Every structure is written in C-alpha cells, then in structure tokens.
Amino acid sequence: MDRVLHFILAIVVVAILALLVSHNRKQIRIRYVIQLLVIEVLLAWFFLNSDIGLGFVKGFSEMFEKLLGFANEGTNFVFGNMNDKGLAFFFLKVLCPIVFISALIGIFAAYPHPAYRHSRDRYRAV
Structure with missing residues (x-):
C-alpha cells in the first residue's frame, strides 16, 4: 500500500x-x-x-551491457589500461561511457525517422 x-x-x-x-x-x-x-x-x-515484458527488459539490459563493454574496451585502448591499475576510476568508468552513449544517441538522432519522412524540414537537426 x-x-x-x-x-x-x-x-x-x-x-x-x-x-x-x-x-x-x-x-x-x-x-x-x-x-x-x-x-x-x-x-x-x-x-x-509478464514474461514477455521481462524478456524485453532483459534484452535491453543485455544490449546496454554490451554497449558499455564496447565503451570499456575503447577506454582501455585509448588510455592504455589505466583502468586496470585503478587510476582515475570516475573518469574512466563513469564519464567515458556517458560520452560514448551520448555520441551514439547523437548519431541516431541525425538520421530522420521514417515516420517523419514527409515533413523532414520541420524535424531537421540544427
């Protein structure tokens, strides 16, 4: 209650x-x-x-875990395994994945959605 x-x-x-x-x-x-x-x-x-709803949630969770894994690999590539040594935890584990996911959202936002195909001028990214 x-x-x-x-x-x-x-x-x-x-x-x-x-x-x-x-x-x-x-x-x-x-x-x-x-x-x-x-x-x-x-x-x-x-x-x-519901089982179907929980399946959707689990699928999205796995997708974002995979994306964060890619972000972690990219961070290790760029910063040379500083993450494994425990240096700059907040920067490497928090800020870099946020920047990565934000960049992906920006890339996806640049492509027009099929529902807005006919009114592309009103929804153009500036």
Whole structure:
C-alpha cells in the first residue's frame, strides 16, 4: 500500500510542478494527461509482471551491457589500461561511457525517422 501512496504522491507533485511552470494552463488537456498516465501504468505492469515484458527488459539490459563493454574496451585502448591499475576510476568508468552513449544517441538522432519522412524540414537537426 505504501508503494501506491508513494506513486500517487509522486504524480501529484509532478502535476503541481508542471502547472507551476506552465505558460498556458488553459491549454492543458486533462483527458490526454489521464490517458497517458493509464497507458504508463499499464506498460509498467506489463514490463514488470509478464514474461514477455521481462524478456524485453532483459534484452535491453543485455544490449546496454554490451554497449558499455564496447565503451570499456575503447577506454582501455585509448588510455592504455589505466583502468586496470585503478587510476582515475570516475573518469574512466563513469564519464567515458556517458560520452560514448551520448555520441551514439547523437548519431541516431541525425538520421530522420521514417515516420517523419514527409515533413523532414520541420524535424531537421540544427
């Protein structure tokens, strides 16, 4: 029961913060917000309580573990096994993988999504 109350409190706090920073509160469509919250709860239940959902989560986890393994190998190549000696742990184990994943996201963002094929000018990367 504490989890449900914590979830409801978090949603209320986020909604209040969103209303406080909103420029035009009259254009907020409550129906859409409620629909998205219901979809979010259903997806969370699906991913956490079904075998298929857990399979998706496990697959994404393995994919990111592989990407972080590639980042670790690249870091070892560039910095000459400083990581194995315990030098500069924060830089090598935290910052370099963040830069690597951010670069991948930037590369993927540069390619237009097929859904936006017809309106490419509006979604062009600057």
